[in-house]
Amino acid sequence: MFNIIKSLLAPAAAQTTAGTLAEKFGLQLRGNPDTPVRGVAPIADARPGDLAFYSTERNSAAFKILPIEVLHNTRATVILLQPEQADAAPAGATLLITDSPRGNIVKILGEIYREKPRRGIRRHANVERGVFFRKKRSVYVGRFATIERGAVIEEDVKIYPNAYIGPNVHIGRGTIVQTGAHIENATIGAECVINAGAVIGKDGFGYTRQDGRNVFIPHVGRVVIGDRVSVGANTCIDRGAMTDTMVGDGTKIDNLCQIAHGVVIGRECFLAAGVGIAGGVKIGDRALLAGHVGIANGVKIGNDAEVGANSGVFRDIPDGARHMGYPAAPGTEFLRHYAWLKKHANK
Numbered sequence: 275m276f277n278i279i280k281s282l283l284a285p286a287a288a289q290t291t292a293g294t295l296a297e298k299f300g301l302q303l304r305g306n307p308d309t310p311v312r313g314v315a316p317i318a319d320a321r322p323g324d325l326a327f328y329s330t331e332r333n334s335a336a337f338k339i340l341p342i343e344v345l346h347n348t349r350a351t352v353i354l355l356q357p358e359q360a361d362a363a364p365a366g367a368t369l370l371i372t373d374s375p376r377g378n379i380v381k382i383l384g385e386i387y388r389e390k391p392r393r394g395i396r397r398h399a400n401v402e403r404g405v406f407f408r409k410k411r412s413v414y415v416g417r418f419a420t421i422e423r424g425a426v427i428e429e430d431v432k433i434y435p436n437a438y439i440g441p442n443v444h445i446g447r448g449t450i451v452q453t454g455a456h457i458e459n460a461t462i463g464a465e466c467v468i469n470a471g472a473v474i475g476k477d478g479f480g481y482t483r484q485d486g487r488n489v490f491i492p493h494v495g496r497v498v499i500g501d502r503v504s505v506g507a508n509t510c511i512d513r514g515a516m517t518d519t520m521v522g523d524g525t526k527i528d529n530l531c532q533i534a535h536g537v538v539i540g541r542e543c544f545l546a547a548g549v550g551i552a553g554g555v556k557i558g559d560r561a562l563l564a565g566h567v568g569i570a571n572g573v574k575i576g577n578d579a580e581v582g583a584n585s586g587v588f589r590d591i592p593d594g595a596r597h598m599g600y601p602a603a604p605g606t607e608f609l610r611h612y613a614w615l616k617k618h619a620n621k
Contacts (some may be wrong), residue, residue, distance in 0.1 A: 287387045292352045292368045295325075299381055304360065305368030311352050314383055320350035325382065327354035329375040354379055392432055408447075417452070428464070440475065446501065459513045461521070463501035471508040474499070477517075478512035478535025478553060491515055493535060500524070506531060506547070515553075522559065540577065558593065 283332075283582065293307025310323060317340065328345045345355070345362050352369065353363050354370045355465035363369055372378050392414035395401060399415045404423035407413055413427055416435035421427065425439050428447040433439065437451045440458025449466040451457065459475035467473065480491040493513025499521045506529035513519060514536045521527070522541035532550045533539070540559035548566040551557075555569050558577035569575070569587045579591045582598030582605070591597050599608035 286387065290386055292370060293353075296370055296383060298385065299372075299378055301354070302357075302371040303492065304371060305352075307368075309352055309368040309446075311386065314379070314386065315350065317353070318344050319608045320348055322351050324350045325352040325354065325370075326350035327379045327549070328359055330359070331374065352383070356502060361373070367485050389427055396435075414605075423595070432472075443475070452507075452613060459495075460497040460499065461608040463503060464500045465502050466499060467504045469505060469507040469509075469529070472505045473507065473508075473510045474512070474514045478515060480515045480535055481551065495519065495535065497521075503527070510532070528565075546583070 275356045276381040290311050291307060292305065292309040292311060292378045293303060295301065295311065296303040296307065311325045315321065315324040315326055317328050320326040325392045325475040326348055328340065334362050342362055345359060346364065348364060350367065352368045352370060354372065354373060354375045356373060357371050357501070360369055360371055385390045390435070391545065393412060395413070396417045398417045400418070401415060402418040402421065402423040402466050405421050406426045408427065410427035412429040414432040415421065416433060416437070417434050419437045421439040422441040424441040426444045428445060430507050431445050431451070433451045434453040434508045436454045438456045439445065439451070441459050444461040444465035445451065446462055446466065449462055449465055450466070452470040454471045456473045457475055462468065475497045477493045480493060481488045482491055483489070494517045495516055497511050497513050498524035503521050504522045504526045506527050508529055509531040510526055511519060511521070511533045512535045517536050519536055520534065520538045522539055522543070524542040525539055527545045528547040528549070530546055530548050534551055536554045537551050538559045540561065542559060543557060543561045545563045546565040549560040549563045550568045552569060552571040554572045555575070558579065559576040560578045561575050562580040564583035565583060566584045567581045567587065571586055574590045575587070576582070576591055576593035576595065578594045579592065580596045581587060581602060584600070585598050585602040586600040587597065587602045591602070596605045597603060598605050
């Protein structure tokens with residue numbers, strides 16, 4: 275009974291065949307092109323009708339190479355794998371052969387689990403006069419979503435229920451704004467995903483002390499987000515005080531992050547959950563900040579730099595460096611300090 279309920283609640287896959295996938299993604303086919311693909315599953319758990327993949331690629335330390343026996347014993351009907359693994363596949367399986375199974379499984383997942391098209395402005399959506407739609411018939415606006423006067427909405431944008439788009443916000447082509455997201459004073463690029471509860475473009479935490487009192491500094495900057503950026507659920511990106519807060523193309527921001535006023539983040543960065551970045555920080559391209567990293571005001575993080583989880587960063591980090599700890603230091607230096615403390619802790 276549990277398996278029946280689980281199957282009913284699982285995401286529905288679009289029906290396709292091995293031959294269709296091979297032709298669409300330029301894969302080498304070995305076997306019956308009419309073999310149906312009813313879903314995608316991990317290779318160890320796959321059942322007949324599923325597509326699974328096996329790879330020995332080492333493009334990320336996060337992926338583990340499974341024993342070859344897992345490939346021998348899989349029940350998957352269609353297997354995506356590398357040329358050198360083809361002879362190890364079970365007899366009768368239809369094979370899709372490529373040098374990069376990991377890269378192609380991403381494309382296949384996007385193809386067969388693609389969300390059904392949503393278009394139209396739903397009843398009870400609040401769209402004010404003066405909103406500019408580039409191609410209104412291609413846009414989806416859910417129930418109780420609000421779009422204020424002066425907003426610009428490009429084609430194929432999806433705005434889900436209870437989202438708020440403020441005046442003069444620009445939403446780029448194909449961007450998805452999920453339920454409850456709040457956007458104002460911002461320009462969002464193309465093909466972005468703004469997840470549920472994210473708040474973009476509100477005032478930052480900018481104050482000055484005058485006559486013994488905390489006085490708020492008016493913010494006049496914006497948030498400028500590039501193309502293909504993902505902003506996690508309940509993440510906040512503050513508008514700049516006088517300069518813009520900026521996020522580069524392809525950067526991925528996890529849930530519950532705080533990005534303060536005037537921060538500049540480069541292209542193709544990763545920010546894991548709980549990262550907190552103070553005002554005026556500049557982060558280069560392809561930087562990686564692990565979970566719950568905190569960065570102090572005005573710090574500069576170089577291109578390709580990495581910062582370990584729970585680190586506190588109070589000084590600049592050069593290009594390509596790996597820092598960790600509190601206060602953050604080069605990885606080898608931190609590990610030497612830790613080893614010394616552990617050795618002398620009981621003396």
